[in-house]
Amino acid sequence: MSNAPTNIYNGRWYDGPESTSQKRAWAQDAPYSRENRDAIRRQVGQMLMIPLDSPAVDTYILEMIKQHYVGGILLSRRSMRHSVEVRGLVQELQQAAREVGYSHPLFIAIEQENGMFAPFGNGSLGTQFPGSLAVGAYRSVEILFDIAKASATELQTMSVNLNFAPALNLDDPNGGVMTARTFGDDPVNVARCASAITDAHHSRGMACFVKHFPAPRQGTSGILETRSLTTEPKYAPFRKAFENGADGVFLEPTMWAIPTEQTFEGKDSPSQNLIRKHFGYDGMLVGSCDRASEKVANAHGGELCIRGFINGCDMLVICEHPSDILDTLEEVYTAVEMRRISKAAIEQSLERIRRVKERYLSWPVALNPPAMQLTLPSLMRHHRELAYRAYEMAVTVVRNEQNILPLSKARRPTILRQQGFCALFTPVAPPRFPVPEGGHQDPFEYLGRAINARGFAVGHSPFTHEGMTETHFGLIKRSSFIVFVCALDTDPEYQAQINALKMLTKIRLDQPLIVVAACSPRELLWDTYLEVLVCTYEYTREALEAAASAIFGDIVPTGVIPFKRYKPPPVIVSPALPSARSMQRWEVHQWEKRRDLYASADLWKKCLGWSRKWHLDASTLSNLLDRPGQSKHFVVKDPLAHGKILGLCATYTIRAGKNLVGSLAILMVDPEFRNRGIGLALHDEAFQYMRAHPDIDNVQLGSIFPRFFPGLPEEMPVADQEWFVRRGWKMEDTYIYDLYLDIDKWHQPEDVFGPLSKQGITFGACSPMVFEDLIQFEDKHFSTYPGWVEKYRALKDTDDIADAVLAFSNNSIVGAALVFSGVGNNQISKDLPWPRVIGDRVGGLACLNIVGEVSELASCALPLSS
Template sequence: MDVSQKKRIGQHFVFGFHGQTVSPDIKTLIEEYHIGSVILMKRNVVDAPQTRALVRALQTIARDAGHARPLLIGIDQENGLVSAFCRPGAGTQFPGAMALAATGSPDVAEQVSFASARELKLAGINWAYSPVADVNSDSRNPVIGVRSFGDDPQQVGVFASAVAQGLTAAGVAPSAKHFPGHGDTAVDSHLALPRIMKSRAELDTTELPPFAALIAQGVASIMTGHMALPAITGSDAPCSLSRAITTDLLRGALGFTGLVVTDCLEMNAISNTAEGACGVEEGAVRALEAGADVVMICHTIAWQRGAVLAAYEAVASGRLVLDETRIDALKDEFAGTWADVLGAPDGGESDFAREWDAAKAASAVLSDKAYRMSTALVNGPGALPLEAGRPVALFTPPMESLNKAVDDADGVLRTKDGALRNTAGPSFLAFAESVGKRAPCAHTVYERDAPLSVSAECTAVIFTLRNSDRSPWQLASLHQLAKATDAPIIVVGSCAPYESVHTSHAYVACFEYSPAALEGAARFIFGEQGPAVGKVPVKLSL
């Protein structure tokens, strides 16, 4: 196979790598395997200047290796709990999907998306794997949840379209996900293959309307997900590997003409051959056969190399026929030219610093506004607001790992050598600091089956839950404490609000456990922002 054909095939892959500088592996993949796109993960980001320098280094390698067009540089930046670019000194923490929907304002969602994308663009990132267009119709969903704009298909479509519009306006390609819909499942595709037993008519009612709205708007790219729809495909094949989904449904029935990228093929739904999955290398070929333009492999160099080699073999044998037209079009619109991505020889550092500072200042104001608008109150005010300066007891749960899409190293309870970390986790420690700025605060990290009590001087209890409908021992701890104290209790829901039906106490929903969201909850609890104006965007029922 000649080099020109290898260059064409390489354009159909987006790969991740380890490290905060260019690794030998990613350099080889760009130079020798000619991959057309790179995904940055949270592990690659230190701050904005470092990320910008890293992206410029990657683009320089691609240019010097003879790539015809710049790389697409992608990132998982949904905001909220999936915010790979959010670090001190990097991207601003903005509300995620469910919190944005709670504001009731698609305009605010578009403004947030534009501001977030402007920061990405300044760092050289031109492709965001956002918005989430999944309708969270199953409250038990372990992987979507608050990453969704809610359980109403029309509302999800409106907000997802607003986010896509904001990204596009800032020069970052959106990628709506996870087609044809990952909301109606209690299985995490990172761990196993979800089977969704729905007919085409049922998909038309719930899952497909948000994607149809995005396609009508002209969304640049769509990400396919790893779930099975046997009533549609006739098998348990993952949708991302199914021609019936990618070509017949997405392109044929819905008329999508943009770029299709798969979710990461290293998820167990594809990679776990021990459980009957086809494996990453074969999965890459099947996804491209199904009609995907680009396949994603985020972590493992052996699988990345193997997938490209499998594609070489499939093309050489005639099994696979590839077309780069949609990849080239996306690059022309969002990556631009070598002059666009590399700019002045000196890197334009002073201009970057000035633009970055201005963007961050504007983002801080907007983020504060959006979080204020998102905070919601369920079950009535109870003892709210609390009086500043009067002692309170704060209870927070340990940072249990709930799913791989959300949890990162900050949620690990033990280090690699077995040492116990502070089980509150950085987010809940930040919440304790937020409360402590307003009142003397006795902070307890409560554990399963541990008896809880409140000292006599505490005038109120703030009890934090995190998806306790899936960790019912948290609710048991709350009920035990309520019997042990006469102090008024305010419950803070730090993730999905479905648990609020299991308590009659005042329930403050902030939809995510980011420090910014929890600071907003503290602000509201102590009466600093007036009434809660957010509205819970999902149905709450026992």
């Protein structure tokens, strides 16, 4: 028998724990029998997760697994010292779960958001990657995908199989602790980031739960208004995450912790009403029984958990002291016995948990984790460049009055009052991770060292809430320039930093004052008294060193403020150092032929019409762009001019063997609107679409069919080519040529066909009798060549079989080529626009393929004109 609190059960009525004496009727006629208590523990346990705060397995954790059957373990910073130790600890926990009959392995979860909020990733235990706000500043979803995938790979060295990240809440202008954990206030950009992170985790076989789903507003009558909620901006990122296959979602406490009968007047809870009904999401819903939830619910322990399960949570993370958790569980078991928590709801939650575990977890992997190809230290060395690159891309120069930056060697004599000394003022900030003996206590020492490495003596003096002291005044008098760092914007004493900064602007002499925002910069954006404002969004070592690189001109900062509402007046900035004010967020639309064709032709003419050889009219563009089923294009429009297109990105998919190859065929931006983020917005949207396509396993820059450009044109400016390199594209020093020859002046070489005839090689047009042999030949030898087999197969649809010229040896096909002209029906003539641009009497030879020892046939691969 259990030690559950005694409750009186009289037929259909029950007074539960902490009852207010109000009677409630339950649909079920009878409770579970006491003999089913073990079955209840097994079911409820799978719906619970507990944190692990020790670097070793203790009796408490084993008891929770063996006697209460908890479904998951949440790793914390205190439980991680070395990846090998954690891996062994997790394996021991999984073995314990297997021994007591678990049907599926334990969830091994972590809240790894990167940046300042990362239990894993301090530079020695995992790579330090940028956090959410920095990600919102560098805007590149393909870099984010690489980072999320790298982070997931490192987590797998500790046998982690579930990550509670990212946070998809929009930045709140009224403040709050979520500021640095958000990607900004643009729901479109936040949704893109969510898709990139979810896709990256799934590519590594790891579950990904987004958070924190916000509670809806309430009407004046207390009844939830949910009819228009799905269109509210704050829910847009979650809607996109649900569509993109997020495995679960963490809920805010107000979504589940408040009593249903008090808040929702007998209606469904927000999770059941909004998420299940209106969004149609059937993934896992998770709540956390922590201090925040207790404060919202004005309840704790078992009653809080009971409310969570009644209000739709599939799993709860119980953050209670081990001495209290057993009483909590007994209250939950009793609520299940007495049908306060319905059996049907439990079964539905267990089914959702089972689906996630079956997708990502297996006993062979849990009990015998496969050996990683690279150890964690090796992975960290491999990922270091990616991390520094991302931090550098995130640095944002918000204000640069009088072109003070960059402080390059050539400009220092004209900018600085005197040479040699920097006054560095920073807040007192705790180290993010335990500091080893003899290590650096102040996290801002890295910035001072980075400045010192550029040849300046540095006087570093932290300041407290008391403001400036005589020590600070002495450093100000000696300095040639001042660097002031703001951080910890959620700290109650953050305003003291702002006050100290205002005092500094008044008492300094004529030295340049460079303000570094190592947190959310929104309190500083509208402060016109600041000459220079550089944002790094966090005070990790990598972020501070990237700030120094931007200040001294080692890098060109390209970050943008991740807040749409920030629209400062235009200012003149140094052309050598672009300001974040020249950038903005652009809304990307899917291309529609009826609406966008002629505007696209105008854009093509504006970008490429200067050269006759690249001239394409609207009719030709229509044939090239309008490819239903194999193309998807994106545009950015001028918000001030109806219908005008500022940028166009065209993508195609083409068959190569069993899979598809994605092609980014065109990316062009109106010359008058370049360097404003339009191309990056289009590039990211296209890349994200192709990455999310289930059948695309490779992406190429340039296109094959239809053939705009097979790669970057040779005459493209070097700066434009480097733009693609910075986006992560790998360029090869090889060239692809389209050859042209006037055959009116061409004569057949006498030494070609004679030797071929002696080898028994004959030529002829394809006929219906050998067409199937041709397709088999192409399938066998050239199916990996993107689009080739399809072009031969399409000849039958247009009755152009004779356009295939074949080479035979002993009645077997050994070579083939397609011939076409601008006036034929052959589809390939519509895929290659450039012969028609040259002239009406220009045809071509394409898809030439040869097998065996007849390479001399390649000499016949010449363009045709007639």
